[in-house]
Amino acid sequence: MVKKRVLALILCAAMSMSVVGCGSTSSSDSGIPDGTYTGEGTGKGGKIVVELTMKDSKISDIKVVEHGETPGYADALEKMSAEMITKNTLEVDMVSGATLSSTGILEAVKDAFNKTGASTDKLVAQEGEVSKEEREAEYSADVIVLGGGGAGLTAAIEAAQNGASVILVEKMPMVGGNTLISGGEMAAPGNWLQEKESIEDSKEQFYQDILKGGDNENDPELVRVLADNATTDAEWLKNEIGVTFEDYMLFFGGHSVKRSLVPKDASGVELIQKLSAKAEEVGVITHLNTAATELVQEDGKVVAVKANFDGKEITYKASNGVILATGGFGSNLDMRIKYNEEMNEKILSTNSVGSTGDGITMAEKLGAQLVDMEYIQTYPTCDPETGTLLYVGDVRLEGRSILVNKEGKRFVEELERRDVISKATVAQTDSVSYMFWDEASMEASKVNVKHKKEYDNLIERGILVKADTIEDAAAHFGIDAEELKKTVANYNEYAANGKDLEFNKRGELVAFTDGPYYIMKSRPAIHHTMGGIKINTNAEVLNTAGEVIDGLYAAGEVTGDIHGTNRLGSDAIADITVFGRVAGRNAAKAE
Known part of the structure; x- marks a missing residue:
């Protein structure tokens, strides 16, 4: 098949040196030659190669034949290609949250079109809309999870496995959050690879490392929960969720021993793909492109969430509770500067563009206690x-x-x-x-x-x-x-x-x-914001008086007081898994 394709391209080039691409070289009335043209662009993951097919002055097809975009972000390529075909134009909007991928596909298609020798103004735009998801004005479930990263997916799965109906609401066009674009490594003391390599480690040693790494600004009770459950939950990921871990570990800075497990391909993609599949399997309903805007309380209990979908307000009612798993605020410049003036516009960020602190802001409006907000970590x-x-x-x-x-x-x-x-x-x-x-x-x-x-x-x-x-x-x-x-x-x-x-x-x-x-x-x-919402060991959100806000739970980077002044590498995946499960389990059992 490859040899035939190469031969076809060679014959095509031999037939016409003036047209780059294979197909009829006759021009339509608009002066755009029919044919298939190859173009290149650069996305977040490197080179993007497309094949653009023109027929009767219209974009007949766009095929992405090569790319290195992360799954999820790669969806932008398909979405933008579909819109360009439907509307017969190269002037389409970027996909929110996938700017580099969007730029890469546009660049590649424009490069391909340039090889037609025609001007883009020869393209006659046509009316048409890519099919969109319809959404009701109101939904109800036992548990509403806000945020579809590692913490949110874990919480949703655990809640569902404990008998709750679950709707997961994610503002981005894909699930994954920072977990998706991370290395996905997970600290786990006394794990199966340490045993194989005869590395001595313990929950207590991990506990002490976390406290020392955070300059003892951590909440010891939360750290204890993390240290005591990390390895059990790593085994849960491996055995129940189906995550494949490599047969080697990494030695992250600040740890006293090598204890960090590495997922397949050393990428968070493995975690998110397996967690997403499990969430679907256990009946979690996922709503993408939906931005939560407000937490609703009745008689002191959080009972619903208001959200925006394509300009329409949606209400999600939660009979048991709401779990905040919306991540940190590393991509919110104003919020960073508010709490730490040194984290200004001069510093780039590794974070997903969705990490804007929405959950923190919503919880604060209900009187939630915020802790450690000034501690913002950079990856070196x-x-x-x-x-x-x-x-x-x-x-x-x-x-x-x-x-x-x-x-x-x-x-x-x-x-x-x-x-x-x-x-x-x-x-x-x-x-x-x-x-x-x-x-x-x-x-x-x-x-x-x-x-x-x-x-x-x-x-x-x-x-x-x-x-x-x-x-x-x-x-x-x-x-x-x-x-x-x-x-x-x-x-x-x-x-x-x-x-x-x-x-x-x-x-x-x-x-x-x-x-x-x-x-x-x-x-x-900028890589991780240690500060966030104060929770207790049950992942329940606390107010400024230290009291539980009924019906509200939180897990992951949206929380604070776990890592103190500084998070040790690979502790985040342990954190989101441990407290994601705690939050999901307790929300499901709430009355």
Whole structure:
């Protein structure tokens, strides 16, 4: 099939050098040649390739033949393609929450159309609407869950499995939230892989790590719930939800031992796909593109939610309760600055655009207590141009790289807390870091295979360089090569002696060997908001007097007081799973 397609393209090119694409080269009255044309654009996940078919001056078909967009965000490609075909125009609206994917598909289709040789004003727009979902003015269920990320899906599943009817309301056009675009790693003490590797760990050790990582600003009772249930709930994800975990772990900064499980393909996509499938299986009804606007109380109990769908107000009645799982506020600039002036417009964000603090705002209007709002975490190694998390950088979490500055020197322990590394990075020249590793580390971590599309994109953009010598790799970024060579030599000596004399790096020290060598440029970007709604150990929301707000529960990043000043890497998935289940279970049993 591939050979036939290649042959057809070759014949097509031979038949007409003036038309890019295969099909009839005759023009319609408008001057747009019939045919199929190929175009390229760049989305969030890299290159997007489309085939645009023109027939009788109309867009007959658009096929996306290649893309690297995350499932969910990829839906934007299909939606925009359908609208361009229906309306016979390239001027269509972006899909909310998927700006980069939307930009990429538009760019690709326009590139393809340009190869017709015709002007876009030759396209005659036509009336037509892509079929839209109809929605009633009112719905009722035992439990209403607001937010379709990892916490919301987990809560919805648990509520349904405990006998409740459940409607999940999500403002974005896809479920997933920040979980979808995360690495999906989950801290779990005493897990099955630790047993296999004879790593000693315990719930108590994890509990102490969380408290220490948050500078003891955490609520110890909430931390205890998290630490005691993380591994049981990881097993729930594996055995009941069907999540596939890889056969290796990562050593995240701030943890005392390697304990973080990695989902299939080191991506939150695995979690969301399996949670979504389970939610559907147990009867959870999901309403997308629906933004909750108000929590409704009667006689002191939260009994309903008002929401907006396509300009229409919808009321969702909850006989048992409402669960807030709407995430943090990392993408809400005004809210960030309100609580922490340092988190301004100069700092990029890794977050979903849906992370705007809506649930926090709605709960506060009911008198909910907010805690730790000033504690906003940045992830230290993000794309310096977009703020996106760099999963190729996971080589650091496997303990096989070092961070250096423009002067070629290490400046921080590579497995320190995220906030510590971020602060140290900002203090360096240009406020960036450079991650260095060798070919042996690449082969061991396989980040170029696990995250191939990202790897290729970084190489193409020059944010990551591969070179045969340290000198050539350093030259790409203008790093002091002689100092970098000294730094590498010193590190190799530390590895040989088993002791990092500069930063006391935890974990196994592995010496660098032969090239090729890799250097990746990165900078910190806003990643997690530790502050949010105060809850108790039953995931019930508390008011400013410390009393339970009847009928209101919360789980995930919308809550505060669990991680203190700083969240340790991979603790978020443990958090959303543990408290998502607690919230779902208790809401289902409420009367």
